[in-house]
Amino acid sequence: MFEPVLTRGIDRDLTRIENYVAQGGFTALTKAVRELTPQQVVEEVTRSNLRGRGGAGFPAGRKWGFLPQDGRPRYLACNADEGEPGTFKDHLLIDRNPFLLLEGIAIACYAIGAHHAFIYIRGEFLTGARILEASIAAARSRGYLGERILGGDFSLEVTVHRGAGSYECGEETALLESLEGKRGNPRLKPPFPAVAGAYGMPTVINNVETLCCVPSIVERGAAWFAGIGPAGSPGPKLFAVSGLVRRPGNYELPMGTTLRELIFQHAGGLREGRRFKAVLPGGSSSPALVEEHLDTPLDFDSVARAGSMFGSGAVMVLDDSVCMVRAAWRLAEFYRDESCGKCTPCREGTYWITAVLERLEAGGGREEDPALLEHLAGQIGTRTFCPLGDAAIGFLLSSLKYFPEEYAAHLRGETCRREVAS
């Protein structure tokens, strides 16, 4: 039977440090700094096969192992930007389990030898930022952060840095630029952040949920963690389910839970009288999957095999009331507005795609539009400076592939409903 790890005790007001400590909080940190060497922590996390929960799924332990040992200061940047539409899991962890995150940050910093961590939190999470500030103060007063943590040699400062409204700042190098007080344009790689990241120093960037997995790995061991869910991408996962289900919300389940189980069991299935149409299994950047994919296990490899991407594990459910063209337009507009504007295909391509979809929506479709959209998407995908370009075309291409008749209907002038869903 799966026991929640990330949301354990979350109804007991874990923003109070005494409640967090009472349920065993900070034992992992204590164990790490008192009993383990940094190298041992890195090895444990590597063996656990914890893969990044921010979207790309890169193994966290390996990322930590990349930092050059050259005596320069190094930093940890916690990615709390949570900008991916449909994703709201980090929000929950920040607001309701902040000490778990701080404990994860402290252990990660101990492991990589960082003495300053930054939590880059999206600007809209003003409440979350305040909760984190208060939690940092509380943890510091109890010796879990600050100078000589738990009486040992390890010291750590944590700075909460608020973004100011930009999806692109979730991309790791854009995040670093923004942290350094610049525009959120991505940086050229190489050099990779592990070599020259924040302030030119070696830097690890990890998602909130990734870091929240770390304490339990240290406490209960890599083998325990690796035993949850599929071997290739194990562990507990917060699935953020939104859209047209009866019980949208966050569900903590093992990796590898199937779409069907998540949607129809946990999230209560569809609303009265509605039929399943499609699902975005990994946030708005992931291509939609359809009925035939419902038995796909939700883990990095299985979802990729099904032709989509696991991403941040945000599941957006669409029923038969949804107009796919309008949904594609809505998302296209998002990517157009959030494109940082640095590279040509993303800046111009998202403008163009949005204009075509808007015209289609308004009844001005042309015969060649579906082919044109496919061509444009093909010339954006993999050609942009950062992965935002790929994100912008995923849903569009899948809607063209699975629902060509809806585009055809628009071309026949059957203009669609005023809203995305009726």
Add this chain to the structure above:
Amino acid sequence: MREALMAHARDVLTRYPDPNSAMLPLLYLVQEADGWVSPAGLEEVASFLGVAPAVAESVASFYTLLQKRPVGRYVLQVCTNLSCSLLGAEHLLDHLGRKLGIGPGETTPDGLFTLQSVECLAECGQAPVLQVNLDFHSGLTPEKVDALLNALRKEAEQDV
């Protein structure tokens, strides 16, 4: 920079290895004080950090939460991204517009409300949602929105 902001600004600098990192926090400070980031505010921040004012403007212009024009006392930011739209966010935005007599991006003549349509606020589990000066209000219906507007109006009256 204004004396009142100076102490704050100096404190912000201590949190970073490089003073330029204080750019966004300082722009927020100016916005808190003035309600928006005015050209004068940009110049203030730039001179505090020792950069050209165009640098501050370039940075500020990238971020949507930094207001480039004066806004109302209450900034209503309605999420209209997919998850919220699926549950009627566009309808909600129209409803608010009608109630306030303004379109997205506009401010009511009494300076009380600014209406903005924004992207996913990461609260999709309780869609549709909006923020009032970055405070979340979720699971909205037209009735709940009306009640919210009334409460805000009342709050504003009491403050006068």
Add this chain to the structure above:
Amino acid sequence: MINLTIDGRQTSVPEGTLVLHAARELGIDIPTFCHHARLLPFGACRMCLVEIEKAPKLQTACTTVVSEGMVVRTDTEQVRLTRQSVLEFLLANHPLDCPVCDKGGECELQDLTHRWGAPASQFREAKNRKGKALPFGPFIVMDEERCILCQRCVRFDQEVLGEGGIGLMGRGFRTRVGTFQGRPYDTPFSGNVVDLCPVGALTSRPYRFRARPWDLTSVASTCLHCSVGCAARLDARENHWVRLRGADDPAVNQGWLCDRGRYGFGFAASPERLTAPQLRRGGKLAATSWEEALDRVVQALREAGPDRVGIIGGGRLTDQEAALLHHLGRQVLGTAHLDRRAGRQLTATPHLAGGTLEDLDRAAHIVLIGCDPEETAPVLALRVRQALRRGTPVTELGPWQTYGPGHAWIPPSRWLPAVGSTATALAGLREELAGQDQPVVLVWSGEDAAVHDELARWRQAMPGARLLIVGDQPNARGAEAAGLLPGSGGRSTPELLAAAAAGDLQVLYLVGVNPALSFPDGALVREALEKVPFLVVQDLFATESARSAHALLPVAAWSEKTGSWSNLEGRHRPLAALTPAPENLPDDGGIFRELIRRLGGEVSAPLPAPAPPAAAAAYPLSTPPAAEGLRVATVELTYSGGGTVLHAPALSPVLPEAWVTLHPEEAARRDLAPGQVVELSCGDSRLTLSVRTSAQVAPGLALVPRRLPHSPDNLLTEGAAVALTPVPRKEVLP
């Protein structure tokens, strides 16, 4: 060396080479937009995407470094389609107004579209509208709709200038390049962004709508506005000079120019230019024939005899002309009274190891002595800025500080005896740095005899030290090499002026100099020019010094003649004629030849080599008595000097007003606010100036710009005490 294959051809290139350059070496052209040889790799436009075996996606050739065994393909269908699509994206929102665009015909977007673009556009949507023809400061116009956001301009501003005057504004498809609140782009290097812009987004006001590129004839030449000698390309349309652009000489200017050089060319077509020789008759100058004018000059020179003739000038001539002038003076006239100097600069030739501009890139320490290269040698200053950014310590010795707080500044000047002289400070620095074997580069104005002597001591103390002398005359160094300095027994400029004032000189011949404005002792020079019985002035314009001339000889401009000159490094700089001189105008060399011929000399034979330049004798400039209170110090500005700068219409918006800068405490003590108008008086002389304040001026000094025609600083004695009196504002009648 790294071995790799590009399009099936094997090559090997040094480690660190970009795929783009490896391909270009094989003659395989990969198209680019954002890439620029003088800027850091960027990778944003995506035009250069190529296939690299084993890489899952296309890679940008402009940022990818070669690796052993790499296999690159630039000739595949996928690459071709990608280029076509990048162009399609760039053109989607482009206004396609090529017929009325200055860049048409030399536009990289046009050229690459022609080569790689699709036959037709599939874009049928409403275009993304942006601003048109927005002013970007005095020289530049911005058409935002044409901008392809390659960011070359912004990157230049960040990476080379380090100023931040322009930046990206907004984001996504609304991104544009802008200045703060649309205010003027305020940098003396603004024009470089026009050279850098691959499209017609940034254009030059003086060139707008003046020509089509295919109508232009151009020459590779050098900018002759200062002693740096930046490589330049000059363009003319129907014999009208319409444009000057930077050319990339890696050792000198790396493609950059300052705005004075770039936009200062209009003087050649100025209606004020002298067109015919003039002779004074009955107290008035009147046009005459060359025949008569030269006869009269020859007659005057003959009558005077070698000892009562003096020649001042030469720093604006080509090396060849300077040699002719030397020949005319020393051999034909037999006089030793030759001096190229007309102002404060004592020498242009280093008397310790001479440096190169590239030495600034390697310097372990840079010392600026009494000069502000930002004003007098702007493109040299770009290397100083780079050095500062690398963390190279820069020490400034002088009355004001250029590089702002945080850098070493030794404010004492020779006018603040309480703190000691510049030479004393320099000696202190010498002792501090002695023993360091890393290269120290000294950049000096060439003024101040005490500094001259102190520098001689650096030669022994620090053989590695290198000296660069920046001065106001572009070819001062070439003129000195040609021997245009007083020979033994010869009189220097101040001595010649004193002799003239004392009635001890018969003919004074000024060649391309305007001592009335540039010579520090204004009273002496005015008296000398008044009193000398025969004053010959050879110049482009009727300068302040020409007012009392007896013979006025107009000449060709530097864009109208061919030859070479020597920059401050002593480096040979080519000069090529772009347009013919106006009818009836010889060049300086032509006049010298004719005078030599008429005086019975020979010019066909090779001219005898001049003696190697002597370490210029220190100028006996008058030193004012020690005094209390505020003292005058003067500063050379980019746009001061009158002459060609004054007569270039494009420069009129940036010509300096007359100001006096005080330390804020000095201003406060006198209850003066910036912008207030004051009268500055010194002895009998007065200037009316507006007050500025700056903490970067040493307290105790009243800093005044030099060589302003409307406010000549040389009416004041440098170092002398001055009084400031506020001028009451004119009452505005209701």
